[in-house]
Amino acid sequence: xxxxxxxxxxxxxxxxxxxxxxxxxxxxxxxxxxxxxxxxxxxxxxxxxxxxxxxxxxxxxxxxxxxxxxxxxxxxxxxxxxxxxxxxxxxxxxxxxxxxxxxxxxxxxxxxxxxxxxxxxxxxxxxxxxxxxxxxxxxxxxxxxxxxxxxxxxxxxxxxxxxxxxxxxxxxxxxxxxxxxxxxxxxxxxxxxxxxxxxxxxxxxxxxxxxxxxxxxxxxxxxxxxxxxxxxxxxxxxxxxxxxxxxxxxxxxxxxxxxxxxxxxxxxxxxxxxxxxxxxxxxxxxxxxxxxxxxxxxxxxxxxxxxxx
Numbered sequence: 001x002x003x004x005x006x007x008x009x010x011x012x013x014x015x016x017x018x019x020x021x022x023x024x025x026x027x028x029x030x031x032x033x034x035x036x037x038x039x040x041x042x043x044x045x046x047x048x049x050x051x052x053x054x055x056x057x058x059x060x061x062x063x064x065x066x067x068x069x070x071x072x073x074x075x076x077x078x079x080x081x082x083x084x085x086x087x088x089x090x091x092x093x094x095x096x097x098x099x100x101x102x103x104x105x106x107x108x109x110x111x112x113x114x115x116x117x118x119x120x121x122x123x124x125x126x127x128x129x130x131x132x133x134x135x136x137x138x139x140x141x142x143x144x145x146x147x148x149x150x151x152x153x154x155x156x157x158x159x160x161x162x163x164x165x166x167x168x169x170x171x172x173x174x175x176x177x178x179x180x181x182x183x184x185x186x187x188x189x190x191x192x193x194x195x196x197x198x199x200x201x202x203x204x205x206x207x208x209x210x211x212x213x214x215x216x217x218x219x220x221x222x223x224x225x226x227x228x229x230x231x232x233x234x235x236x237x238x239x240x241x242x243x244x245x246x247x248x249x250x251x252x253x254x255x256x257x258x259x260x261x262x263x264x265x266x267x268x269x270x271x272x273x274x275x276x277x278x279x280x281x282x283x284x285x286x287x288x289x290x291x292x293x294x295x296x297x298x299x300x301x302x303x304x305x306x307x308x309x
Contacts, residue, residue: 036257040291041083044263044272045071045106046091051123051151053140055175055203055213059091064264068098071106074262079113083260086110087136089121104130121171123150124157128164136199137161139170141178141185149177161194169238169308170195174284175203175213179223186235197308199238200227202247202284204273210282220284224248238308242298243290252292254280259291 047064049056058064066074075086090096093103103120107130110118120130124137140146143154161168170189172178178185189198202223203214210216215223228244231237246252255270263272270288273279283289293301 038078038082038258038260040085040087040259041075041078042087042089042259042261042271043071043074043078044090044261045088045093045103046096048095049090049092049123050095050125051092051153053149054177055173055205055209057205057209064091066096066098066265068101070265071098071101072109075106075110075113075115078260078262079115081260084115085117086115087119087121092123092125093120094122094126107133123153124160125153126160128160128166128168131166134167134169135161135164136169136171137195138173139185139189139195140173142181142188145178145181145185158192158194161192167196168194169197169199172198172200173203174200174215174223176215177213179215179219182223182226183230186230186237190235195236197236197238200286202286204279204282204284206276207278207282215284216282221248238290238304239286240290240293240298240300240304242293242296242301243286243304246293247284247286247289250282252289253296254283254288254292256288256292256295258295259288 043066044064045066047059047061049059052059078086088103088106096103096106107118107120111132117134118132119134119136121136122128122138124135124139128135128137137157137160138150139154139157140149146154172182172185174182186198189195202220203210205214224244224247227237227239228241231239231244243252255274257269259270261268261271266272268274271283271285273283290301290304294305
């Protein structure tokens with residue numbers, strides 16, 4: 001037992017020191033040398049999905065389904081460019097398979113390459129079986145509202161989250177369908193004691209989709225103020241003061257050059273809508289805002305990102 005504990009402690013210490021070294025070198029490049037060094041790589045591994053959420057128009061087309069060779073080469077190329085953080089998304093990434101490989105094999109290969117922080121964005125309807133990563137699981141409101149949007153999956157998801165042996169963060173996509181019950185939704189998520197944090201996005205899409213389903217204008221400001229109030233009350237929402245103010249003023253710098261996204265065998269800076277000014281102008285991806293403000297050296301954003309690791 002003592003020997004096992006010593007080995008575990010040594011391996012953990014080694015990983016921590018390596019992570020600190022990478023963060024320190026990234027800080028030197030970013031803040032002192034003013035280099036736009038890549039850090040976060042987002043891999044859209046497929047668009048196959050087992051759900052049919054009303055606001056999603058990019059599912060089950062097949063145009064974003066990557067094969068084994070494309071996944072392996074994109075990860076190796078991203079690491080060689082300097083990326084050390086990875087988010088795998090879809091579609092539903094847990095459905096991905098190619099040449100006998102599945103999502104667990106992708107995670108193992110990313111670790112082998114040297115990625116330090118790995119997250120999988122999932123709808124949570126499949127078991128969350130990988131260790132040592134972060135699962136970001138969509139919970140679109142209270143149990144009743146989530147079930148109306150996501151095909152009655154709330155209890156299944158919660159069972160998988162509770163069985164997970166790793167960090168799980170809840171993510172809410174805020175739209176007209178759930179924004180009015182933000183407070184009870186946050187309180188209900190916290191009451192499950194299953195999630196380590198809560199992040200959110202304001203529905204970001206083509207203007208016609210946002211007009212029909214999304215939140216804009218004064219309503220957007222009111223929602224952001226409510227989120228910040230809940231954060232100040234102690235709810236574990238991943239949002240810094242710097243990011244909150246930037247979202248509210250909509251004045252944060254974009255695209256974020258340190259983020260790259262690979263989708264459909266194309267590489268984008270920041271996200272795949274980078275060439276669409278109407279979408280980019282009203283972006284509601286809070287994590288991108290958080291990263292943008294951290295790269296400006298805002299202490300609250302840096303602290304929020306470090307705390308979220």
